[in-house]
Amino acid sequence: MSRIAPLEPPYPAEIAAQFDRIMRGAPPLMLFRVMAGHARAWVKFRGGSLLDRGPLSLRDREIVINRTCALNWCEYEWGVHVTAFAEAAHLTADEIRATVRGDADTPCWSSAEQALLAAVDALHVGATLSAAEFERLGAHYDADQILEIILLCGFYRTVSCLANALDLPLEPGAARFPA
Known part of the structure; x- marks a missing residue:
């Protein structure tokens, strides 16, 4: 178990929709579940995401x-x-x-x-x-x-x-x- 408790299902609708976008239907990762339980940290974390189609292969x-x-x-x-x-x-x-x-x-x-x-x-x-x-x-x-x-x-x-x-x-x- 994480040192900070993760969100447990059922997730709030907005968080569930974010998880679905990120995970494409797979269960959310523990890291995402921990971060999503803390609104400011979750927003900042998602803002740093670099898994889009960037300039690198x-x-x-x-x-x-x-x-x-x-x-x-x-x-x-x-x-x-x-x-x-x-x-x-x-x-x-x-x-x-x-x-x-x-x-x-x-x-x-x-x-x-x-x-x-x-x-x-x-x-x-x-x-x-x-x-x-x-x-x-x-x-x-x-x-x-x-x-x-x-x-x-x-x-x-x-x-x-x-x-x-x-x-x-x-x-x-x-x-x-x-x-």
């Missing part, structure tokens, strides 16, 4: 999210994303494992993906990119994509803090970190 978006969650030891959110998006993002088992156990230079990644992962790692460690890291990223991604990468890293660090600090139980059926 689904694959790049999921690499950023999975790596950010792994660096923050957030098995909860990492598992949700691997389960929900890895297949559609064409992430192989080796690539999924490398988001947790590899580094930016792991050979399964393309040169663009290595630059992407190096940027995620740098943002995690120092909350910035050196000139060389920014230039390397810029060789593969335009300004809109770079801003999206930075936003994703920040948002999913926040999501990781929420899931970890709330001690959310892992979602049933969600992927687990590789051994």
Whole structure:
């Protein structure tokens, strides 16, 4: 159980409609149920959502999210994303494992993906990119994509803090970190 109690069904109509839009008919995640019980937090949380069709490919978006969650030891959110998006993002088992156990230079990644992962790692460690890291990223991604990468890293660090600090139980059926 979460350290802050989640909403339990039946949900208020407006919250139920929001859950349906987000989850497309699947039961809402524990994280969403906890956040939705606190109006201000729920509004702010939903306002930061970056799962729309942004400037990054689904694959790049999921690499950023999975790596950010792994660096923050957030098995909860990492598992949700691997389960929900890895297949559609064409992430192989080796690539999924490398988001947790590899580094930016792991050979399964393309040169663009290595630059992407190096940027995620740098943002995690120092909350910035050196000139060389920014230039390397810029060789593969335009300004809109770079801003999206930075936003994703920040948002999913926040999501990781929420899931970890709330001690959310892992979602049933969600992927687990590789051994």
